Amino acid sequence: MNYKGLYLIAFLVIFQFCSGNREKKVSDAEIRETEEALIGANRILVKKDREKILAYVRSNNLTMKETPTGLWFGIERYGFGVKSEENALVTIKYTVSLLDGTICYDSDSLGVKQFRLGKGGVESGLEEGVLLLHVGDKATFIMPPHLAHGLQGDGNKIPARSVIVYNVILLKVEP
Numbered sequence: 302m303n304y305k306g307l308y309l310i311a312f313l314v315i316f317q318f319c320s321g322n323r324e325k326k327v328s329d330a331e332i333r334e335t336e337e338a339l340i341g342a343n344r345i346l347v348k349k350d351r352e353k354i355l356a357y358v359r360s361n362n363l364t365m366k367e368t369p370t371g372l373w374f375g376i377e378r379y380g381f382g383v384k385s386e387e388n389a390l391v392t393i394k395y396t397v398s399l400l401d402g403t404i405c406y407d408s409d410s411l412g413v414k415q416f417r418l419g420k421g422g423v424e425s426g427l428e429e430g431v432l433l434l435h436v437g438d439k440a441t442f443i444m445p446p447h448l449a450h451g452l453q454g455d456g457n458k459i460p461a462r463s464v465i466v467y468n469v470i471l472l473k474v475e476p
Contacts, residue, residue, distance in 0.1 A: 390416075418431060
């Protein structure tokens, strides 16, 4: 089943759930059935995203590990600086691209990215990945949509449901 088919199923389930007589009470069984259908569709999408990432890793001969959340990471160069930690203010040099190699954003044109770990404001996959690094580490993170920009993309250069690749160098960790 392709993504359009999954979206159609999800739309039909939601439409059925929301349409009809406004006074009709929805049963617990109908709610459970709808939830199970959406969970099933989500599992299929996550599996397809993982298959795409695995194919990319293999075709590019990358040495990477997968975390329990689905983040793929590979450390290409080890630094000798302090390790990042929750609530630290980190500064990274980065390039964000799609699996096809299209560069979406990079620090050469936008400047380095600075954010506080654990406070949001960046992709959850980026926070998870940076927490694995020491200052000076150079790493690649591959993020499925649920750890990146989700169903909608970023509304600019990253399309809906995109797997993204972050190439990162951790420059600084501050309290």
